[in-house]
Amino acid sequence: MASLDDLKKRIASVKSTQKITKAMKMVAAAKLRRAQESAEKGRPYSEKMNNVILNLSNGISDKENAPKLLSGTGQEKTHLCVVMTSDRGLCGGFNSNIIKKAKSYFAKILDEGKELKIITVGSKGNDQLKRIYGDKIIENISFKESKNANYFDADKVGKMVIEKFEAGEFDVCTIFYNQFKNVITQIPQAQQIIPLNNEGEENSSEESYEFEPDEDEILSNLLPKNISTQIFKAMLENSASEQGSRMSAMDNATRNAGEMVDKLTIEYNRSRQAAITKELIEIISGAESL
Amino acid sequence: MSEEFKVEIVNPEKSFLVKDDVSEVVVPAFEGEMGILKDHISIISFLKPGIIKILSKSGDENYYVEDGIVEFKNNNLSILTSTIFNLADMDKSKQQDLLKQAEEEADKTDINDQSKYLADQKVEVLKTLN
Numbered sequence: 069m070a071s072l073d074d075l076k077k078r079i080a081s082v083k084s085t086q087k088i089t090k091a092m093k094m095v096a097a098a099k100l101r102r103a104q105e106s107a108e109k110g111r112p113y114s115e116k117m118n119n120v121i122l123n124l125s126n127g128i129s130d131k132e133n134a135p136k137l138l139s140g141t142g143q144e145k146t147h148l149c150v151v152m153t154s155d156r157g158l159c160g161g162f163n164s165n166i167i168k169k170a171k172s173y174f175a176k177i178l179d180e181g182k183e184l185k186i187i188t189v190g191s192k193g194n195d196q197l198k199r200i201y202g203d204k205i206i207e208n209i210s211f212k213e214s215k216n217a218n219y220f221d222a223d224k225v226g227k228m229v230i231e232k233f234e235a236g237e238f239d240v241c242t243i244f245y246n247q248f249k250n251v252i253t254q255i256p257q258a259q260q261i262i263p264l265n266n267e268g269e270e271n272s273s274e275e276s277y278e279f280e281p282d283e284d285e286i287l288s289n290l291l292p293k294n295i296s297t298q299i300f301k302a303m304l305e306n307s308a309s310e311q312g313s314r315m316s317a318m319d320n321a322t323r324n325a326g327e328m329v330d331k332l333t334i335e336y337n338r339s340r341q342a343a344i345t346k347e348l349i350e351i352i353s354g355a356e357s358l
Numbered sequence: 359m360s361e362e363f364k365v366e367i368v369n370p371e372k373s374f375l376v377k378d379d380v381s382e383v384v385v386p387a388f389e390g391e392m393g394i395l396k397d398h399i400s401i402i403s404f405l406k407p408g409i410i411k412i413l414s415k416s417g418d419e420n421y422y423v424e425d426g427i428v429e430f431k432n433n434n435l436s437i438l439t440s441t442i443f444n445l446a447d448m449d450k451s452k453q454q455d456l457l458k459q460a461e462e463e464a465d466k467t468d469i470n471d472q473s474k475y476l477a478d479q480k481v482e483v484l485k486t487l488n
Contacts, residue, residue: 109372116368116436120402120429219370219440277431280389280403289404290427293440300370 072343075336079329086325092158093318100251100311106216107248107304114301117294121264123277124287135284137230137291140263141239146183148238148262149173150229152245152302153193154310155212160317162246162254162310163192169256170244174201185238189225189303217303219296226296233262245302246309252316254309261298264291363396363433365412367421369442377414383435384411385428386483400431405439407460407480420445422456422487424480445487457484 151170153163187207188194194208211221241262246254364378383394386408405426412419426439460480
């Protein structure tokens with residue numbers, strides 16, 4: 069059995085850990101509110117963007133010559149995966165969930181004999197993926213300096229993706245991120261952004277638009293922007309998810325630390341009492357023997 | 359019958375401005391300035407760098423934009439843009455910063471004609487603001 073002193077030290081150390089996790093939980097909660105707010109504020113833009121593109125792509129008469137970003141290159145040989153994770157740890161299963169989802173997708177692609185290229189956004193994803201897929205990672209981006217997700221960063225990623233697409237480096241692009249549902253639930257998502265996937269979305273508006281200049285030109289201007297927008301949306305969802313995930317992870321940690329303190333305190337009291345009893349017995353039996 | 363319609367400006371971060379008592383909006387469309395009044399035909403167009411003028415009962419407002427898309431439908435005007443500044447809030451130094459950026463961009467030699475044109479436009483618009 070551990071000595072009284074050791075127990076005391078352990079209780080103190082668990083308590084200070086608890087203080088840290090508690091503080092981290094509070095910080096995450098405050099950040100979560102902000103992140104959630106900006107995720108919600110960012111939604112109108114991506115929704116509107118989607119709507120316009122939907123209207124446009126339905127209006128396009130000549131499907132054969134549609135921009136490649138919309139219709140694809142006509143083959144599916146090389147896949148580019150953009151895996152978006154956080155730059156910081158201690159956020160529960162947040163990163164592992166994305167990685168798990170991404171890995172199963174990677175395995176599927178490689179099984180089909182297709183080529184795989186990976187861009188990691190956020191250092192945690194890179195750390196986890198480089199062991200197995202190190203040779204597949206072509207780029208690693210990290211926005212450690214930016215405090216909040218901002219459009220400028222997303223645009224940088226978007227431009228890079230488009231550049232690579234135009235250079236013919238890949239045919240299909242998928243982004244991986246966590247969609248924020250609520251504090252305890254984040255759903256890892258795989259979203260295909262090139263070619264644009266409009267399946268399942270019914271065209272509700274039959275209205276015809278006037279276009280200025282013509283559809284093709286607007287589309288070819290709009291589609292690159294849409295890529296950045298989708299990436300930005302993913303970044304916003306991700307940052308809200310990260311904070312939510314961290315909050316619940318830290319909440320759990322705080323609770324576990326509390327339980328541990330209770331357990332250790334009981335053990336401490338028991339051994340203290342045992343020591344006292346032992347001393348008493350010694351005194352009494354000493355007195356009796358006289 | 360009122361002659362007013364609704365305008366909404368959104369940027370990626372948030373809904374920038376919503377106004378429903380607007381009588382006319384002038385946007386710098388790609389092929390020239392375009393005034394939009396109530397009951398305009400549904401239109402989609404995109405913007406070049408320039409000034410958006412919003413005329414309404416509660417006063418006129420001017421915004422500087424660098425790019426964007428406009429969609430007008432059922433008397434709803436949506437403007438999607440990634441860079442927008444209210445001219446009333448924009449001071450000289452901010453303006454100079456933007457101008458410098460734009461000039462640097464325009465001076466690049468390795469850009470294609472369209473980006474070159476857009477950069478030149480930016481410089482031109484920003485200069486007229488002074």
